[in-house]
Each structure stands twice: as C-alpha cells, then as structure tokens.
Amino acid sequence: MGGVRASEVERTLEKQKYASNLNAYKSVEGENFLDAINWRGMQEIFEGLARKIDPEREKEMHIAGRDDVYFVKGQLAFQRPALRIIELDFDGIRARATKFNNPVLADLYTLKILLHEQAHIATGGEYGFLRGSAEGVWLGEGLDELIAQRLLPEYVRLYGFKNYTVEDVKLFLNRITDEGDLRTYDIACGFIEAVIALFARDYAIPSDNREQVFNGLMRAHFRDADLLSEGYREVFTAVFGKDKMPEIAKAPTARVLLMLLTDSDVLMMRLRDIDAPLAVRLNRLLESPIKDDYK
Numbered sequence: 001m002g003g004v005r006a007s008e009v010e011r012t013l014e015k016q017k018y019a020s021n022l023n024a025y026k027s028v029e030g031e032n033f034l035d036a037i038n039w040r041g042m043q044e045i046f047e048g049l050a051r052k053i054d055p056e057r058e059k060e061m062h063i064a065g066r067d068d069v070y071f072v073k074g075q076l077a078f079q080r081p082a083l084r085i086i087e088l089d090f091d092g093i094r095a096r097a098t099k100f101n102n103p104v105l106a107d108l109y110t111l112k113i114l115l116h117e118q119a120h121i122a123t124g125g126e127y128g129f130l131r132g133s134a135e136g137v138w139l140g141e142g143l144d145e146l147i148a149q150r151l152l153p154e155y156v157r158l159y160g161f162k163n164y165t166v167e168d169v170k171l172f173l174n175r176i177t178d179e180g181d182l183r184t185y186d187i188a189c190g191f192i193e194a195v196i197a198l199f200a201r202d203y204a205i206p207s208d209n210r211e212q213v214f215n216g217l218m219r220a221h222f223r224d225a226d227l228l229s230e231g232y233r234e235v236f237t238a239v240f241g242k243d244k245m246p247e248i249a250k251a252p253t254a255r256v257l258l259m260l261l262t263d264s265d266v267l268m269m270r271l272r273d274i275d276a277p278l279a280v281r282l283n284r285l286l287e288s289p290i291k292d293d294y295k
C-alpha cells in the first residue's frame with residue numbers, strides 16, 4: 001500500500017506547512033481543556049457512529065487528534081477536513097460562553113463546538129455557514145450539528161469529562177436551543193428535522209421510526225453523496241412540493257434558508273399536521289432576529 005503511505009506523508013507535510021502559517025496563539029487554559037479530552041475515546045464514538053450508519057463504508061473515518069487543534073483568532077471555530085486540522089478561537093468561545101453563567105455549561109459548549117468540527121472532518125465535507133455556495137451546505141451543517149448533539153452525551157457517558165454527568169449534558173442541550181445566538185444552528189437542525197418528518201410521512205414510515213430516515217440521510221452524508229443529483233433531488237422535490245434544492249444549496253445565510261423553508265403555506269401546513277412543535281419552532285425562529293455571524 002505504498003500509495004496510501006505516500007499520500008499520508010504528503011498530507012503530513014501539507015499539514016505542517018499549513019500549521020506553520022497559522023497565526024496561532026497560546027492558551028494555558030485551552031491546553032488544559034484539550035488535555036482533559038480522551039482523544040482515542042472521541043475517535044471511537046465517531047467510528048461507532050460511522051459503523052452504525054454505514055456498515056459497508058469503504059472510506060476510512062478520521063477525526064483531528066490532540067495536536068491537530070490550534071488556537072486562532074477569528075471565527076469561533078473552523079476546520080480543514082483534508083488536513084484534519086481544527087482551528088478554535090478558544091478565548092472567543094470562552095467569552096461567548098460567559099452568558100451561561102455556569103462553568104459546567106461553558107465547558108460543554110466548548111466540547112460541543114469541538115465535536116461539531118470533528119463531525120465536519122469525519123464526514124469529509126468542508127462546510128461552513130459563511131461558505132454557503134458549497135452544495136448542500138445547510139444539510140451538512142444541520143447533520144453535523146445533530147451528530148455533535150447526539151455524540152456529546154454519549155462521549156460524556158462513556159469517557160467522562162471533568163466529572164460532568166449526562167444530566168449536565170441534557171441541561172446544556174435544552175439550554176442552547178433557547179439561546180439567541182445559536183439560532184442559526186437551530187435553523188439548520190430544524191431544516192433536517194422538517195425534511196425527516198415530511199419524508200417519513202410521505203413514504204409512510206411510522207413516526208416512531210424516523211431514525212431510519214435520519215440514518216439514510218447520514219449515510220448519504222458520510223458517502224459524500226451529491227444531494228443535487230437526480231435521485232436525491234426527486235426525494236427533496238417530493239418533500240418540499242417543488243424543486244427547491246438548488247436554492248437551498250446556495251442559501252447564503254440561515255435566514256434565507258428559513259425563508260425558503262417557510263415561504264410555502266402548503267409546506268408549513270403539512271408540517272403543522274404532522275409535527276406541530278417543529279412548525280411552531282420554525283415560525284418562532286422566523287419572527288426572531290437571527291445573527292448569521294456564527295461558525
């Protein structure tokens with residue numbers, strides 16, 4: 001497997017080059033935070049997810065390791081999937097986390113952001129809210145945020161983090177869905193949930209088995225499927241009542257995505273019929289001011 005090794009060496013070199021050009025800063029608190037993480041355990045839960053979602057997957061699943069995380073000012077978090085590098089503005093994240101008035105929630109917030117970036121690397125896509133021109137950016141953001149929110153309690157349960165409990169994680173997850181500046185993610189997740197709810201209904205999948213639909217979407221995501229290709233496009237056209245995927249894929253901001261999602265009375269009506277809380281949540285998001293300046 002000389003080719004694999006050669007590409008691995010190439011990647012390492014490219015990685016070193018990229019890292020040496022980063023304007024990284026030092027943070028003792030940040031280093032301590034990274035040291036409290038069980039990196040092998042983190043890799044394990046991502047592998048477990050990949051195995052469950054796609055048992056026949058051929059692509060290897062990778063995440064960033066302890067030494068692949070750099071502290072860089074700018075966006076709160078950023079990732080380079082090809083290099084498996086994560087850039088965190090650790091100080092920025094901590095400043096933002098003071099709103100929780102709770103050091104446990106602040107830590108879980110930081111860990112959740114790290115898992116979100118790891119999900120981008122694991123699924124191999126280079127997604128980001130401000131790079132909305134990439135195809136399927138919202139699906140990628142929503143799915144990767146949902147991955148992070150699902151893996152956070154699992155990670156804490158299996159490997160622990162500073163003696164925090166799964167109950168702490170539940171409290172945190174309830175809290176973030178109510179926080180104003182996390183609403184861009186709430187939209188991306190709401191978008192995925194709407195797709196799943198409508199799809200499950202249209203294809204007569206029992207409501208207690210929406211997990212199947214979620215797994216199907218995730219499988220496509222893990223396989224880097226082109227969500228604008230024919231097969232998928234048909235499905236989404238059926239779900240939305242018209243072919244909205246090209247617009248959705250290019251939505252530059254979360255607000256535009258939300259407007260695309262809610263501009264059809266038919267769609268919202270269908271959603272209200274099957275999932276009232278979700279329809280209410282999307283309407284509520286539409287009425288509230290949304291900041292799009294998030295990672």
Ligand SMILES: [Zn+2]
Nearest residue numbers: 127128141295
């Ligand atoms: Zn992201």
